[in-house]
Amino acid sequence: MSSTNRPTRGSRRTAMALATMSLVAAVAATAPSMANAVSGSSSGTRQAVTQTRNAVSASTAPNLRVKAANGVTYLYRRFGHPTADSVPLVFFQHFRGNIDGWDPKLIDTIAAEREVILVDNAGVGGSTGITPSTDQQMALDAIDFIDALELPRYDLFGFSLGGEVAQEVALRRPWQVRRVVLAATGPQGGVDQRATDPDILQRTLKDDPGPEDYLFLFFKNTASSQAAGAEFLQRLGQRTTDPDTPTSLATRDHQLTAWSEWGITDKSRLVRLKSLFQPVLVADGESDILMPAENSHLLAKYLPNAQLHIYPDAGHGFLYQYAVKFGTEVNTFLDR
Numbered sequence: 001m002s003s004t005n006r007p008t009r010g011s012r013r014t015a016m017a018l019a020t021m022s023l024v025a026a027v028a029a030t031a032p033s034m035a036n037a038v039s040g041s042s043s044g045t046r047q048a049v050t051q052t053r054n055a056v057s058a059s060t061a062p063n064l065r066v067k068a069a070n071g072v073t074y075l076y077r078r079f080g081h082p083t084a085d086s087v088p089l090v091f092f093q094h095f096r097g098n099i100d101g102w103d104p105k106l107i108d109t110i111a112a113e114r115e116v117i118l119v120d121n122a123g124v125g126g127s128t129g130i131t132p133s134t135d136q137q138m139a140l141d142a143i144d145f146i147d148a149l150e151l152p153r154y155d156l157f158g159f160s161l162g163g164e165v166a167q168e169v170a171l172r173r174p175w176q177v178r179r180v181v182l183a184a185t186g187p188q189g190g191v192d193q194r195a196t197d198p199d200i201l202q203r204t205l206k207d208d209p210g211p212e213d214y215l216f217l218f219f220k221n222t223a224s225s226q227a228a229g230a231e232f233l234q235r236l237g238q239r240t241t242d243p244d245t246p247t248s249l250a251t252r253d254h255q256l257t258a259w260s261e262w263g264i265t266d267k268s269r270l271v272r273l274k275s276l277f278q279p280v281l282v283a284d285g286e287s288d289i290l291m292p293a294e295n296s297h298l299l300a301k302y303l304p305n306a307q308l309h310i311y312p313d314a315g316h317g318f319l320y321q322y323a324v325k326f327g328t329e330v331n332t333f334l335d336r
Helices: 007-018 042-052 104-111 135-148 161-172 198-204 211-218 223-238 249-262 267-275 294-302 323-334
Strands: 064-067 073-080 089-092 115-119 154-159 177-183 280-285 306-311
Touching (some): 073 135, 089 135, 104 115, 161 249, 177 323, 211 223
16 A cells, blocks of 8 residues: 555554654554454364465465464464474564564565564554563564464564564573574663653654654655655555454553563663573664664674674664565574
């Protein structure tokens, strides 16, 4: 859907998505969602997988639900092109973001070569329950979701706050997690992860932020990066059916508490990364003002098996500015 053909609806969708923007992330969805498959049983899960493997786009993949042992019913989408040599790639979203906040160009690039699973964690968007106030509990909730899908082996993709959760899941389930992608995130106890700049805080904590706030926070103040940000905002309107539920202010506040605790500078926490032995792709934009790229350098330094890529002329939203390039890099890394 282009803004030229449908300007009113496109601008409304973008504005509503931006209303759920947060400190370490950006976009959420715009309207209530309905699940097409509801099940807490293994047979129901297998049926849901069969229904969605024919879906080839983030813009058309149906909403699904599964009830986990913790009592939470998770909203998720599962689609793509699984191969005999690949395992599912589970995505953990940014602060206040839901599954509609993913760039369809990025997701479709990755899904062209593997199966992807986008999920709202407990209390987020269309999932039930209460959003925890610690990353560690978010990770345990994510594990309950993965167990409900009966995934014996999988890869992880974590963006921003989702990258913090991905680290915790990988540390707790080393026998299941094969490879990890960490985008625009940092280690617990890293540096400058607690945003204190008044302009950044004012823009990111608004109940109803606008496009100009998002472009300021997630894209570098250059013509090329800002133009890429505008194109990304247009792509958010591609999904026109079964949108997710916007995240709540309660979710914002709980996730803010978790993010703040994670960001307390503490070098002793960095040694935990030595136990995350899986191959890890670490990436960020060189001008990330929300999660400074120095934290990606720390991840690459302390993780035993990591590779680092810092994208030029980009900020926190580098993965959307370089959607195809980064998606291709992710597939190459996961195929090794």
